[in-house]
Amino acid sequence: MERKKKTILAVAALAVVWSLYIILHHNPLAVPIQEKVKKCISIFILWSAFGIFAKFYDWIVLLPQELFANRKLIWKLAKNDFRSKYAGSYMGIVWVFLQPAVTVLVYWFVFTMGGRTPVSDTQGYPFVVWLIVGIVPWFFFSDAWGQGTSALLSYQFLVKKVVFKISILPIIKILSAFFIHVFLVAVTLVILLLNGIYPNPYWIQIPYFSL
Structure with missing residues (x-):
């Protein structure tokens, strides 16, 4: 159980870092409004994936084993x-x-x-x-x-x-x-x-x- 918590926290920290990178990254060639929409969608997908990982951790980790x-x-x-x-x-x-x-x-x-x-x-x-x-x-x-x-x-x-x-x-x-x-x-x-x-x-x- 302790290992599960540590793994989920590590993945959450990685998701936070990735989210910050998405927010702070700027493409000078992109249209501002389109860039904001893409960032919102990317962050939503990222945290949705994290939610699925946390919810089905046992299945995702134990099945390969x-x-x-x-x-x-x-x-x-x-x-x-x-x-x-x-x-x-x-x-x-x-x-x-x-x-x-x-x-x-x-x-x-x-x-x-x-x-x-x-x-x-x-x-x-x-x-x-x-x-x-x-x-x-x-x-x-x-x-x-x-x-x-x-x-x-x-x-x-x-x-x-x-x-x-x-x-x-x-x-x-x-x-x-x-x-x-x-x-x-x-x-x-x-x-x-x-x-x-x-x-x-x-x-x-x-x-x-x-x-």
């Missing part, structure tokens, strides 16, 4: 979930990677050849590049969100029969979806290179947009 303590179990269950996801399908695990590829091909065909006004380039880039860099993160988000929210139902046999940390169940599904996502990101990078789009400093943002 639980995940780290159970990392081996999470990894094992995630691999098992990945293998069993399409175990009953005709093509097995191949379908995990084939399904997104087929979806991309269908979209590409419809928008480049199937419509009355085919799309060739988008903002100077080939349509397939524009399509795949947007749809690949969506595949991950859709799969992780859908599977993660139903994790308790999927693993109800563990929840009912074993003393089990249910907080780790959603991350198992998310990690399982991430395996596919890594492969699709690699394919995306290859497609970018084949289209003459080479690495540049902006590629550092890939982990951010991938997650």
Whole structure:
């Protein structure tokens, strides 16, 4: 309990310092009224974030500790979930990677050849590049969100029969979806290179947009 108070006070002190910096900082190129509005919004967001941190401290701090303590179990269950996801399908695990590829091909065909006004380039880039860099993160988000929210139902046999940390169940599904996502990101990078789009400093943002 004492540690919790100290941590919250330390974060509060940091928020105060940050707030003072926002208030005292002046941008000579900014419109005064707009600068004031932005400062008010920034301070509101900052202290709202602090309020959420203080309110849900136990969940925010303890959850990462639980995940780290159970990392081996999470990894094992995630691999098992990945293998069993399409175990009953005709093509097995191949379908995990084939399904997104087929979806991309269908979209590409419809928008480049199937419509009355085919799309060739988008903002100077080939349509397939524009399509795949947007749809690949969506595949991950859709799969992780859908599977993660139903994790308790999927693993109800563990929840009912074993003393089990249910907080780790959603991350198992998310990690399982991430395996596919890594492969699709690699394919995306290859497609970018084949289209003459080479690495540049902006590629550092890939982990951010991938997650």
